[in-house]
Amino acid sequence: MLRRGGGRRHAAHGAVRALARRGGVTERAVVIGLGRSGLACARVLAGDGYEVLVVDGRDDALLREVAAALPGTVQAQLGGYDPDVVRGAAIVCPSPGVPWTAPELDLARTLGIPVRSEMSLVFERCRGRIVGITGTNGKTTTTSLCAAVIARDGRRVHLGGNIGDTILDRLDDVGSGDWVVLELSSFQLESVDQPRCEIAAVLNISPDHLDRHGTLAAYIAAKQRIVEHAVSCTVLGWDDPVTRAMAAASSAPVRFFGSALEGVDGATVDGDTVTIVEAGATEPVIPVADIPLFGAHNVLNVLAATAVGQAAGVAKSDIAAAVREFTAVPHRLQVVLDSGGVLWINDSKATNVDAATRALQSFDRPIIWIGGGHTKGVAPDELADAVAHAARFAILNGDTAAELDAALAQRGYGERAVVADQHSAVALAAQMARPGDVVLLAPGYSSFDQFRNFDERGSAFAETVRAIAAGRAR
Numbered sequence: 001m002l003r004r005g006g007g008r009r010h011a012a013h014g015a016v017r018a019l020a021r022r023g024g025v026t027e028r029a030v031v032i033g034l035g036r037s038g039l040a041c042a043r044v045l046a047g048d049g050y051e052v053l054v055v056d057g058r059d060d061a062l063l064r065e066v067a068a069a070l071p072g073t074v075q076a077q078l079g080g081y082d083p084d085v086v087r088g089a090a091i092v093c094p095s096p097g098v099p100w101t102a103p104e105l106d107l108a109r110t111l112g113i114p115v116r117s118e119m120s121l122v123f124e125r126c127r128g129r130i131v132g133i134t135g136t137n138g139k140t141t142t143t144s145l146c147a148a149v150i151a152r153d154g155r156r157v158h159l160g161g162n163i164g165d166t167i168l169d170r171l172d173d174v175g176s177g178d179w180v181v182l183e184l185s186s187f188q189l190e191s192v193d194q195p196r197c198e199i200a201a202v203l204n205i206s207p208d209h210l211d212r213h214g215t216l217a218a219y220i221a222a223k224q225r226i227v228e229h230a231v232s233c234t235v236l237g238w239d240d241p242v243t244r245a246m247a248a249a250s251s252a253p254v255r256f257f258g259s260a261l262e263g264v265d266g267a268t269v270d271g272d273t274v275t276i277v278e279a280g281a282t283e284p285v286i287p288v289a290d291i292p293l294f295g296a297h298n299v300l301n302v303l304a305a306t307a308v309g310q311a312a313g314v315a316k317s318d319i320a321a322a323v324r325e326f327t328a329v330p331h332r333l334q335v336v337l338d339s340g341g342v343l344w345i346n347d348s349k350a351t352n353v354d355a356a357t358r359a360l361q362s363f364d365r366p367i368i369w370i371g372g373g374h375t376k377g378v379a380p381d382e383l384a385d386a387v388a389h390a391a392r393f394a395i396l397n398g399d400t401a402a403e404l405d406a407a408l409a410q411r412g413y414g415e416r417a418v419v420a421d422q423h424s425a426v427a428l429a430a431q432m433a434r435p436g437d438v439v440l441l442a443p444g445y446s447s448f449d450q451f452r453n454f455d456e457r458g459s460a461f462a463e464t465v466r467a468i469a470a471g472r473a474r
Contacts (some may be wrong), residue, residue, distance in 0.1 A: 026049060026050070026051055027050055027051070027089075027090035027091075028050065028051045028052075028053060028088060028089050028090060029041075029045040029050035029051070029052045029053070029089060029090060029091045029092075029093065030052075030053050030054075030055065030085055030086050030089040030091075030092045030093070031045070031052060031053070031054040031055070031092075031093045031094075031095075032054075032055055032056075032081075032092065032093070032094040032095060032098050032102075032104065033054075033055075033056055033094060033095025033097060033098055034054055034056040034058075034063055034066060034067060034076065034078070034095075035095050035096075035097065036165075036166050037095045037096055037117070037118040037119075037166060037168075038054060038056075038093070038095040038118075039066065039070070039166070040118050040166035040167075040168040040169045041093040041095075041118050041121065041168065042054050042070055042071075042074050043070070043071065043074075043169050044121070044168050044169050045091070045093065046070075046071045046073045046074050047071075050073075050090065050091070051073060051075075052071075052073060052074040052075070053074075053075050053076075053077065053085070053089075054067070054070070054074060054075070054076045054077070055076075055077045055078075055081035055085055056076075056077075056078050056079075056081075057079070057080050057081065058078065058079070059078035059079035059080075063078055064078065081104075083102075083103040083104035083107050084107070085104065086104050086105075086107055086108040086111070086113060087107075087111065089108070089113050090113070090114075091113065091114050091115075091116055092104070092105065092108040092113055092114070092115050092116070093115075093116050093117065093118065093121070094115065094117060094191070095117075095118075096117065096118075096119075096162075096185065096187040096188055096191070097187070099212065100187075100190050100191055117188065117191035117192065118166065118168050118188075119161070119182075119184070119188040119189075119191060119192050119195075120191055120192045120193065121168055122160075122167055122168050122171065122182075123192050123194065123195055123196065125168075125171055126167075126171055126174060126180055127171070127174055127175065127176045127178075128158065128174040128175065128176065128177075128178040128179060128180040129177075129178070129179050129180065129198045130179075130180045130181075130182060130196070130197045130198055130199075131146055131150070131179060131180070131181045131182065131197060131198060131199045131200075131201070131308060131312070132161075132182050132184050132195060132197035132199070132200050132201065132226050133146060133161075133181070133182065133183055133184065133201045133203070133304075133308075134183075134184045134185070134186070134189060134200075134201070134202055134203070134223050134226050135201075135202050135203030135204045135205065135223065135237070135243070136203070136204055136205055136206045136208050136352065136354055136355075137203070137204055137206070137297070137352070137354050137355040137358065138203050138204065138297060138298075138300065138301045138304070139162070139163075139183045139184075139185075139203065140162075140163050140183055140329050140332060140349060141293070141298065141301045141328075141329050141332050142201070142203060142301045142304045142305055143159065143161070143163055143181055143182070143183040144159065144163070144326070144329050145301060145302065145304075145305035145322070145323070145326060146181050146201075146304075146305045146308045146309070147159040147179075147181040148305075148322040148323075148325070148326055149305050149306075149308065149309040149312075149314055149318070149319050149322040149323070150179050150181065150308075150309065150312050150314060151179075151322075152314065152318040152319070152321055152322040153314060153315065153318045155177075155178075155179055156175065156177070156178045156179070157178070157179045157180075157181060158170060158173070158174055158178060158179070158180045158181070159181050160180065160181075160182055160183075161181075161182030161183040161184050161185075161188065162182075162183040162184060162185045162188060163183040167180065167182065179312070182197075184226060186208075186209055186212075186213065186219055186222040186223055187209070187212065189222050189223065189225050189226055190222040190225070192225070194229050195225055195226050195229050196229045196230075196231055197226060197229070197230055197231065198230075198231045198232045198233070199230070199232060199233045199234075199235065199308055199311050199312060200226040200227055200229070200230035200231075200233075200234050200235070200250075200252075201226075201234070201235035201236070201304060201307075201308055202223055202224070202226065202227060202234075202235075202236055202237065202243045202246055203237050203240075203243070203300075203301075203304055204237045204239075204240045204242075204243060204300075204354075205219075205220055205223060205240060205242040205243055206352065206353065206354035207219070207352075207353070207354075207378050208351075208352045208354075208376060208378070209376055211375070211376050211377035212376075220242060224246050224249055227246045227247075227249045227250045228249050228250070228251075230250055230251070230252040231252060232252055232253075232311070233252055233253055233254070233255060233311035234246075234247070234250040234252050234253070234254045234255070235254075235255050235256070235257065235266070235304060235307045235308050235311060236250075236254060236255075236256050236257075237256070237257060237258060237300070237304070238256040238257060238258025238259075238260075238261055238264070238266065238268075239258040239259055239260075239300070244256070255267075255307045255310065255311055256307070257300065257303035257304045257306065257307040258300070258303065259300075261277055264277070265277055265278050265279065266303075266307045266310075267285075267303040267304070267306035267307040267310065268303065269288060269299065269303070270282055270284070272287055272288050272289065273285070273286070273287050273288065274286045274287075274288060274291075274299075274302060274303060274306055274323075276306065276310055276316065278310075283316060284316075285306055285316050285319055285320050286302075286319070286320040286323055286324070290320075290323070290324055291323060292323075292324065292326060292327070292328075293326070293328060293333070294328075294333045294345075294362045294363070295333060295358060295359070295361065295362030296358075296361065296362070297358040297361075297362070298333070298362075302323055305319075305322075305323070306319055306323075309322075329349075330346075330455070330458065331346055331347065331348040331349045331454055331455060331457075331458035332347060332349050333345055333346075333347045333359060333362060334346045334347070334458070334462075336461070336462045336465050336466070337465050337466060337469055339469055340435060341434075341435025341436055341437075342433040342434070342435065342436075342437050342438075342439060343363075343365070343437070343438045343439070344438075344439045344465045345359075345363075345438055345439065345440045345441065345442075346441050346458045346461050346462055347359045347440065347441055347442040348441055348443065348447065348454045348455070348457045348458030348461060349454050349458070350442035350443060350444060351373070351376075351443065351444070351445060351446045351447070351454055352376065352378070352444065352445075353378060353382045353383045353386070353444055355442070355444070356371060356383055356386065356442040356443065356444035357382070357383070357386040359440060359442035360386050360387065360389075360390035360391065360440070360442065361386075361390065363438045363440070365436055365437065365438045366392040366434075366436060366437050366438070367390055367391045367392055367437070367438045367439075367440050368391065368392060368393045368394075368395065368429050368432060368433055368437055368438070368439045368440065369387055369390075369391040369393070369394045369395065369440050369442065370395045370397070370422070370425045370426070370429060370439070370440065370441045370442075370443070370461075371383070371387065371394065371395075371396060371397075371404065371441075371442065371443045371444050371445070372396045372397045372398035372399070372400045372401045372404055372443060372444070372445060373398040373399065373400060373443045373444070373445030373446055373447055373448075373449055373450070373457075374398065374399050374400070374445055374446045374447065374448040374449040375399060375400050375403075375445060375446075376445065376446060380400065380403050380404050380406075380407040381407055383404070383407075383444045384404060384407035384408050384410075384411055384413075385411070387404075387408065387413070388408060388411045388413040391415075391440075392415065392437070393415045393416065393417075393432060394408060394413070394415065394416040394417075395416070395417050395419060395425040395428055395429055396416060396417070396418045396419070396425075397418070397419050397420065397421055397422055397424065397425045397450075398421075398422070398443070398445065398449045398450060399445075399449040400445050401418045401419075402418070405418050421450060422441075422450060422457065422460060422461060422464070423460070423464055426439075426461060426464040426465055426468065427464075427468065430465075430468045439465075441457075441458070441461045443457070
């Protein structure tokens with residue numbers, strides 16, 4: 001339970017405040033993108049007194065319904081817009097999906113117009129003590145774990161960022177002693193001038209979003225910004241050489257988490273126990289066997305949350321209790337159905353190679369793997385290697401099905417099929433599954449070829465699985 005508690009005000013963040021306006025004249029704000037982030041910006045800026053224009057290149061019935069529910073002072077322009085739409089604005093707020101180098105944003109900067117993302121407004125306005133979690137994989141589970149750990153002793157905690165409800169339009173409820181635990185993507189971090197977190201954590205790095213950032217170096221630099229601005233503590237993955245090297249960029253004390261710490265403080269596994277390491281001394285926290293999550297990667301997520309809890313001053317007993325009480329986050333190795341000896345797992349959030357590989361490594365049972373989706377510009381070879389090694393059968397669908405099929409064929413992996421869509425993939429998996437099998441949705445790609453987001457993809461998977469099972473039970 002997230003409850004109210006005490007704590008000092010974090011000096012790095014000011015009170016909730018509206019941006020300045022000139023001479024009392026109502027000014028215009030332009031919000032680009034009518035997703036969750038854009039909606040939050042529109043509502044908050046309208047509350048600040050701006051005349052708000054929200055633009056979006058899309059136009060469908062759902063967007064029109066969303067636009068119609070906005071405050072009366074907000075106008076919506078759907079179906080396209082010109083970069084000149086920013087002219088005359090006092091502030092421009094792009095959604096995370098808008099490239100930070102988009103023409104309309106470059107024009108705004110040229111004209112001297114402030115460009116602020118939802119997350120940059122959060123960092124400017126938040127009164128609470130921010131814990132920021134980033135990395136390529138494990139962010140959502142670790143962020144949720146950290147919130148549970150910090151809240152376990154009665155502190156008031158708000159969970160947000162790239163998870164759950166938007167935080168910007170909840171800031172009025174954040175007190176100076178509250179903790180705000182944020183999952184932060186590279187898209188969000190690149191848009192914040194100074195992402196100051198009381199505790200900043202980078203979990204791991206593997207190639208992702210190269211279609212957005214261009215190079216792996218640029219992607220790493222976006223993630224490292226949270227380290228460069230950490231206030232009280234930085235928490236870094238020890239087993240990943242990229243995140244370990246980020247310690248040099250931190251002016252705050254550093255704690256590590258990993259399988260074999262050497263001469264550093266943090267959290268590790270000693271034998272079969274999660275252990276805190278402090279000044280060379282070790283203290284047990286919780287047996288690994290008590291962690292209620294699948295996979296070795298979730299042990300690392302618990303280690304990260306333990307290190308964050310340690311940095312936040314949470315007692316070992318409370319860390320252990322929070323971990324024991326934790327349940328899997330939706331769409332992250334989530335059990336959908338266990339019936340007839342077949343375990344159906346929804347890991348729709350596995351939107352890159354590393355996440356899908358970790359999912360494939362999480363079970364000691366035969367796996368029927370469902371994968372494929374919209375590419376992020378990463379070649380299929382590493383994923384094909386992981387599938388060929390771990391899966392009994394692979395069912396491919398989506399935009400990348402053909403390239404995955406070719407990569408598996410090159411490896412001599414014959415137990416595979418290509419189908420039209422995810423629904424067909426689930427239907428085929430149901431025909432092929434035997435008692436003892438795991439049917440694993442861990443696509444390795446984003447969802448945009450068939451769905452609006454990974455949540456919708458995972459929910460559709462679960463719905464199809466349950467419908468097929470119900471049909472068989474009749």
